[in-house]
Amino acid sequence: xxxxxxxxxxxxxxxxxxxxxxxxxxxxxxxxxxxxxxxxxxxxxxxxxxxxxxxxxxxxxxxxxxxxxxxxxxxxxxxxxxxxxxxxxxxxxxxxxxxxxxxxxxxxxxxxxxxxxxxx
Amino acid sequence: xxxxxxxxxxxxxxxxxxxxxxxxxxxxxxxxxxxxxxxxxxxxxxxxxxxxxxxxxxxxxxxxxxxxxxxxxxxxxxxxxxxxxxxxxxxxxxxxxxxxxxxxxxxxx
Numbered sequence: 406x407x408x409x410x411x412x413x414x415x416x417x418x419x420x421x422x423x424x425x426x427x428x429x430x431x432x433x434x435x436x437x438x439x440x441x442x443x444x445x446x447x448x449x450x451x452x453x454x455x456x457x458x459x460x461x462x463x464x465x466x467x468x469x470x471x472x473x474x475x476x477x478x479x480x481x482x483x484x485x486x487x488x489x490x491x492x493x494x495x496x497x498x499x500x501x502x503x504x505x506x507x508x509x510x511x512x513x514x515x516x517x518x519x520x521x522x523x524x525x
Numbered sequence: 526x527x528x529x530x531x532x533x534x535x536x537x538x539x540x541x542x543x544x545x546x547x548x549x550x551x552x553x554x555x556x557x558x559x560x561x562x563x564x565x566x567x568x569x570x571x572x573x574x575x576x577x578x579x580x581x582x583x584x585x586x587x588x589x590x591x592x593x594x595x596x597x598x599x600x601x602x603x604x605x606x607x608x609x610x611x612x613x614x615x616x617x618x619x620x621x622x623x624x625x626x627x628x629x630x631x632x633x634x
Contacts, residue, residue, distance in 0.1 A: 409568075411568075439621060439622075441624075448612075448624045448625060448626050448627065449563075449569065449624040450624075451621055451622075451623060496566075498568045498569070499568075500568070500569075500622075513559065513571050513574060514571070514622050515571060516561075516568035516569045516570065516571075517568050518567055518568050519566070519567060519568045521566075
């Protein structure tokens with residue numbers, strides 16, 4: 406299957422600093438990438454949809470000025486958590502849309518391994 | 526997005542088959558049924574998807590009811606590495622994936 410990587414895998418930062426998380430599709434081009442957030446013992450929540458070369462579309466309740474998304478190429482999207490606070494501590498997961506191996510009927514989403522953010 | 530209903534948790538003995546059910550009574554004709562699983566501290570992993578016919582791949586089988594209002598993910602021989610949260614998701618075209626609470630599968634050695 407397609408491979409999506411994230412960097413860093415974990416980060417600890419002080420309150421008020423900004424943190425950038427990278428998401429890369431390694432063996433396919435992704436015009437659309439997605440950013441999710443997952444708090445402990447909860448399901449994934451979609452934060453935003455990122456289209457290459459255009460502005461991201463944010464889900465209701467997600468502050469676009471706090472969570473800056475850039476999708477400058479077909480293989481890279483970045484999420485910057487600006488002025489991070491302890492309540493932003495979470496597991497951030499990106500995914501990229503592509504074609505499942507051997508499947509030609511519908512694209513599916515491939516997920517990165519996640520980035521654990523801890524804001525002190 | 527159409528809603529799916531899954532049991533919160535299930536248990537299985539190692540090396541036995543596991544049948545994970547999913548109800549989606551409000552499914553529309555264009556909704557695909559996708560299954561993902563999430564191992565602890567990892568991103569979700571694609572398992573399988575289908576529209577009307579049953580599907581098989583190297584990971585699992587997907588059995589879809591004739592009226593498409595329910596489906597079952599089948600793991601033929603559960604291993605300890607299959608312990609995860611399994612999500613059943615309906616997806617139309619290029620729409621996003623919205624995750625429910627899923628089924629937490631525990632595999633007993």
